[in-house]
Amino acid sequence: MLEKSFALLYFLKQSKNEGSKKYIYLRITVDGHPVEVSTKKQWWENRWDQNIGRASGTKHDVQELNFFLSTLENKVFQARQKLIEDDERITAEAIRDLVTGKDTRKMILEVFADHNKQMEALVGKDYADGTLERYETSLEHTKAFIQWQYQVNDLYIRKLDHFFIEQYAFWLKTVRNCNHNTTMKYLSNFKKIVLICVKNKWLQGDPFTNFKMSKREVMREPLSEWELQAMINKDFENDRLNNVRDIFVFSCYTGLAYADVKKLKRSEINMGVDGEQWIFTPRQKTDTPCPIPLLPVALQLLEKYAHYPKCINQDRVLPVLTNQKMNAYLKEIADLCGINKVLTFHLARHTFATTICLSNGVPMETVSKMLGHTNLKQTLHYAKTLHSKIGADMASLRQKLAVNPKPEKECGKGILEPVKQVPTVPKFNYVLVAS
Missing domain, CATH: 1.10.150 (DNA polymerase; domain 1)
Known part of the structure; x- marks a missing residue:
């Protein structure tokens, strides 16, 4: 943005000691707004021409000072040109900062x-x-x-x-x-x-102020009981598919994310308060502790890989591949098991929360703790209630209502009472008559 007015002026600034040299300053004025820059040079007032803003005379020291002042003036014009090229607003402060090497403009x-x-x-x-x-x-x-x-x-x-x-x-x-x-x-x-x-005041305002950052809810349907069982029962010809299936199923019964399964060590599996085997591991993502009691299927898988060479050499519980390879093999496993869902490793975490825990009556607070969440809002994202759970809950309610009906004297006929006839209201036909 070009300025409306631009001016430069060298002048001598009064010093405390009369008769001594005075400091030379450069005043840069843009659109009527001035800033002053010290040249760090001193000169005598009786050898200064205020009309041209230069030292007067022909001596060597005069020529040397005037050359310095002209060079500094050229730097001012170069700074102004740079602001123009960068399509920046031209201000006296911006020019001063460029000239003095104190440019606060960040990239x-x-x-x-x-x-x-x-x-x-x-x-x-x-x-x-x-x-x-x-x-x-x-x-x-x-x-x-x-x-x-x-x-x-x-x-x-x-x-x-x-x-x-x-x-x-x-x-x-x-x-x-x-x-x-x-x-x-x-x-x-x-x-x-x-x-x-x-x-840091490098930017005056937040450009995100009027920009909506809301995310769209993604419905991830976890594996159902029969889909999970079909995967468990399937015997693959490829050992690698069997390994990937086992690791995925382990996550379905523990709720561990990919990164946490990959880093899980034997030393992180110990006896819990109930005398059973528990996983005690912090989440890699948040460093939040995850106390997880091991279910029978997960225990069987731990036993299966207890003497697996790769696990022993790397001090890991399971032989986990890269996330990309795991997801690629899971797609193949889904096809072979007849599962018509996009199978990714993260789906195991959803399956644990919904199919394994919530559908079997485990409280939300307990699930949240095992998942390593810091609040219940995070758990709600995983804990989408299945239709089968709704059906089972309502079937249980029907049974309770059938076994314990309310006495007739308390409820009367209620909604079963015949509806009384309501007098009909005569209908009128309205005809639009042209005026």
Whole structure:
């Protein structure tokens, strides 16, 4: 944005000691707003021409000072030109900061990269590896979007506005082909960087203010009892499919997420308060403890892999593959078992919460504790009540009502009493008559 007026003026500033040299200052005025910059130079008032803003005379020291002042003036014009090229608002403060090397204008990717470096240093203390990986992916997406939208390698923080956020969301959904909720996750990561800029006053306002960040509810239907049993009973010709099935079923009976099953050690399985075997492991995602009593199926699987070479060598309970490979094999397992659902490892966690626990009367609070949730709202996302549970509950209610009907003298005929005839109201036909 070009300014309406622009002026430069060198002048001598009064000093405390009369008769001594005075400091030379440069006044930069943009649209009537001045700022002063010290040149760090001193000069005599009787050898200064205020009309031209330069030292007067032809001596060597005069020529040397005037050359310095002209060079500084050129830097001012270069700073103004840079602001124009960067499509930045031209202000006296912005020019002064560029000239003096105190430019506080931050770059988006620069701030994002600094944030990730600090996060990397705190992995294992405040953050998990997966969290850092998500922010690194978000940084790469932001970098690609800026190049796509603005054809530059980075952008000043001041350029962040509502339009930037809207276009970023559009790019994620179209160019990167992300679904709505994944788009919101990446924008949520980016919003953290934006708020850092706002708190440090590098950005005047939050561009997310009028942008809706709500996620859409995704209905994940867990495995039913017969689907889970069909998977357990299936004997695959491929040993790797059998291993993946076993690990998935173990998660269905413990509720452990992929990362927690993968890192689970024998030392994290001990005797609980009831004298039975329990899992005591913190969630990798949140470091929240998960006390989980082991059900018979899970215990059988632990025994099956107790002497498995890979488990012994890696000090792990189960031979877990990468998440990508596990999910690829699970799709094949679903086809072979006749399960018409998109099978991913995370579905085991939903199956544990709903099919194994809630459908069998385990209280929500207990399920929440075993899942490692910090509040019940998180558990509700997993605990979608099955239609079969609704049917079973209502069947139980019907039976109770049939066994213990209320006495007739208390309830009377009620809704079974015949409906009295209500006098009919004559109907009138209204005819529209042309006036």
